[in-house]
Amino acid sequence: MSEKRTAILDATLELISQRGFHNTPMSLIAKEANVGPGTIYRNFENKEALINQLFVELKRRISEPMLAGLSEGRTTEEIFQQIWRRTFQYCLNHSEEMLFLEQYHNSPFLTAETEAATREYQTPILGVFQNGVRSGDLKDMPFEMFIFFVWTAIASHAQLHLNGVIIMDEDKLSQAIQACWDAVKSN
Amino acid sequence: MSEKRTAILDATLELISQRGFHNTPMSLIAKEANVGPGTIYRNFENKEALINQLFVELKRRISEPMLAGLSEGRTTEEIFQQIWRRTFQYCLNHSEEMLFLEQYHNSPFLTAETEAATREYQTPILGVFQNGVRSGDLKDMPFEMFIFFVWTAIASHAQLHLNGVIIMDEDKLSQAIQACWDAVKSN
DNA sequence: CTTAACGGAGGGAATGTTCATTCCGAAATC
DNA sequence: GATTTCGGAATGAACATTCCCTCCGTTAAG
Numbered sequence: 001m002s003e004k005r006t007a008i009l010d011a012t013l014e015l016i017s018q019r020g021f022h023n024t025p026m027s028l029i030a031k032e033a034n035v036g037p038g039t040i041y042r043n044f045e046n047k048e049a050l051i052n053q054l055f056v057e058l059k060r061r062i063s064e065p066m067l068a069g070l071s072e073g074r075t076t077e078e079i080f081q082q083i084w085r086r087t088f089q090y091c092l093n094h095s096e097e098m099l100f101l102e103q104y105h106n107s108p109f110l111t112a113e114t115e116a117a118t119r120e121y122q123t124p125i126l127g128v129f130q131n132g133v134r135s136g137d138l139k140d141m142p143f144e145m146f147i148f149f150v151w152t153a154i155a156s157h158a159q160l161h162l163n164g165v166i167i168m169d170e171d172k173l174s175q176a177i178q179a180c181w182d183a184v185k186s187n
Numbered sequence: 188m189s190e191k192r193t194a195i196l197d198a199t200l201e202l203i204s205q206r207g208f209h210n211t212p213m214s215l216i217a218k219e220a221n222v223g224p225g226t227i228y229r230n231f232e233n234k235e236a237l238i239n240q241l242f243v244e245l246k247r248r249i250s251e252p253m254l255a256g257l258s259e260g261r262t263t264e265e266i267f268q269q270i271w272r273r274t275f276q277y278c279l280n281h282s283e284e285m286l287f288l289e290q291y292h293n294s295p296f297l298t299a300e301t302e303a304a305t306r307e308y309q310t311p312i313l314g315v316f317q318n319g320v321r322s323g324d325l326k327d328m329p330f331e332m333f334i335f336f337v338w339t340a341i342a343s344h345a346q347l348h349l350n351g352v353i354i355m356d357e358d359k360l361s362q363a364i365q366a367c368w369d370a371v372k373s374n
Numbered sequence: 375c376t377t378a379a380c381g382g383a384g385g386g387a388a389t390g391t392t393c394a395t396t397c398c399g400a401a402a403t404c
Numbered sequence: 405g406a407t408t409t410c411g412g413a414a415t416g417a418a419c420a421t422t423c424c425c426t427c428c429g430t431t432a433a434g
Contacts, residue, residue, distance in 0.1 A: 004410090020295035022209040025393055027412095036411030041395065099293070106289055106346065108207040141362055142353045148343050149366070156335050159293065166329045175328055179336070183370035191384085212419055214386095223385030228421065 005043045007033040009054050017096040017103070021051065052114040055104055058097045063121035065090040066150075070124060076137035077181060079128055084154060084177045088168075091158035102155050122147065139186050149180040192230045194220040196241050204283040204290065208238065239301045242291055245284045250308035252277040253337075257311060263324035264368060266315055271341060271364045275355075278345035289342050309334065326373050336367040 011032035015024040026047060030037040044050040069086040073079035091098040104110060129146050132138035138146070157176050161168040168176070198219035202211040213234060217224040231237040256273040260266035278285040291297060316333050319325035325333070344363050348355040355363070 018295070023295065026395080027393075030412090037394085038396075038412065039410055042409070047394065102293055106286070108205070108210065139362070139366065141366065142359065144347055144352050145344070145359075145363060145366065148340065149370075152339065152343055153335065156339055157332070160331055165331050172329065172332075175326070176332060179326065179328065179332065179370040182372075182374075183336075183366040185369075187369070213421080214419075217386090224420085225386065225422080225424095226384055229383070234420070 002043070004033070004035055004039060008035060008040055008043060008050070009057060012050055012054050013058070013096055013100055016051070016054075017100040020103075021107075021109075048109050048111075051104065051109060052111055055101065055110060055114055056117045058101050059118045059121050061094075061097060062087065062090060062101070063124070067124050070128060076128070076132040076135065077185070080132075080150075080181055080184070081177055083125070083128070083150065084180065085173070087151070088154050088158055088173065091154060092161065095158070095162050098155055098158055102159065125150065136186055138184055141184070146184055149183045153180050189230070191220070191222055191226055195222060195227055195230060195237070196244060199237055199241050200245070200283055200287055203238070203241075204287040207290070208294075208296075235296050235298075238291065238296060239298055242288065242297060242301055243304045245288050246305045246308050248281075248284060249274065249277060249288065250311070254311050257315060263315070263319040263322065264372070267319075267337075267368055267371070268364055270312070270315070270337065271367065272360070274338070275341050275345055275360065278341060279348065282345070282349050285342055285345055289346065312337065323373055325371055328371070333371055336370045340367050 008029065011029050012024075015029055015032055026040055027037050029050075030040055033040075040050070044053065065086040066083050069083035070079060072082040072086075125147065126143060129138065129143055133140050153176070157166070157168060157173075160166045166172060195216065198216050199211075202216055202219055213227055214224050216237075217227055220227075227237070231240065252273040253270050256270035257266060259269040259273075312334065313330060316325065316330055320327050340363070344353070344355060344360075347353045353359060
């Protein structure tokens, strides 16, 4: 990935997560990236493609802490907890990325390919889930329902924290994790 | 509320939930509402105000089935279940409204007043929550955390259903409700 | 009862701005 | 010197918003 390309993606992330799509002209992205407007079009077909590729890139990044949580627990519950904690922490440390993802999560201009590429990054979690179901630790729910109590829950709680609605200190954090665990654990 | 105003809001809902904000010109809204572009500006200050008012109106509408669920259960668990079922059904029957709400849920152009107005409509649920905590049926979590397992969960699962990702038949529905109940119920 | 004056809502053409995108000369790289 | 990449002025389309003319209902005067 060229350096310019990275600069453009970074600038897009920063500007769009704060100002929204319709309020950030390509010219502004170019300026922020120290690049001419024309250069953007050398790397991305158009504005929509730029958003889509950024979306995929961010999904990839966020899957890393999820993955890292995988190897840290022994029991299913410990693994669940580690994934939650690590991903939550990542969301706080990279709030722009999380905000962008949540903002365009169900937006009309994400293409089907983007959605597909996105799904790729969930496969590590799928393994955890299937093992947990097989071993009787987890309820046998649809995988997407399980994902809700991981990714959606994490992102929502990170946003609540960032907006100052709930201060997610250690107490609240373990409370949230416990609630989600209660939701998915088998009885 | 004037007839024209209602027509404009309806047209806006339909067009924007399908095409997104930046892809639906005021002129198109006007055409869909059988109204001149100028007429829109007689009822709403500008495009952003239109979106904001539509958002508030939809939050009001969706709070009705929630409310209706309140009176149908005896135990906290029954009330929880009724709220979930009714609201979920409403989301399926009014998917455009739900999609619009989810799409602009965390969008840069919702004003603070809009967010405040929105919070109003949660107060009936707050009562249920507080009673449940007092009686020891519910975990003593922050209210917004509780709301996550109601509204956010409902909307997400409705979307999964509408996208064909999970077919939410009675089995899956009660499974989802059970999971959310397990999350919030005290142990 | 008729008609004239008024006021306000509706419509839509016109305006001016704001971009996305292009394109070509300049700079850099090989 | 050739080839690729870059920049940014220029272009053209799209669109939010305005402005003013039209239409209609209401009221007042005759």
